[in-house]
Amino acid sequence: MSKELSKQELHNLAMNIVGKDLEDQGYEFLGVNSKLKKDPQFVALKNKKLHFVIVRHITYPEDPKKYDAVFMETIKEHALKFKARTFFAGVGIANSKDYELPVLADEYVINYDGLQEI
Template identity: 55%
Template sequence: MNVLSEQELHYLAMNIVGKDLETKGFEFLSVNSKPKKNPQFVCLKDKKIHFIIVRAVKYPEDPNLYDKNLVEKVKDHANKFNAITYYAGVALANADDYNKPIIKNQKYIVDYHGIIKV
């Protein structure tokens, strides 16, 4: 049984958010896949810079709840670039049993509501 690590869950969340951003016409300027290095995405859309913070959470955590201190720190940095800051929370759960860990190559459930302007 190969349980996904925190890093792998973060990569999965980034993949989900990245695909969403692509479909919405965001152009990637910078991608940082380290969980504690923020923002994860710096994008361009409509001639504006966008900073996107990505966080993977496990069920039953609410993917839309975020660390206000972290967001303020990123917003302060974004303001120096006239950038808009967003938060993208992705909740992940084992499809067979929400209380079990997510296993490599097995089905999982995603709770993602898109990016939230913060």
């Protein structure tokens, strides 16, 4: 029997998916923070430009593209002090057998469309 994933485990899963995507796009990681509620999750360089990436795991039925605009503006203001670009990476995670059930360690599907610039 597979166990239900905790909030931290869901967050780590989302971090792995976004981290792999950033790596594949040629980003160089300067800082990675996988603790819940510690932002940004990734501070990375690409083309000599600094990027702040906020990662959130979003459980069904919430929309992984929807983010807290007020919070993201705060992050963007902080990023601008460092001349950094700000991105949101929402990773939708659901139980693969029944979207209404909790997400299990080996039974999940991912809905991730990449970075959204703020």
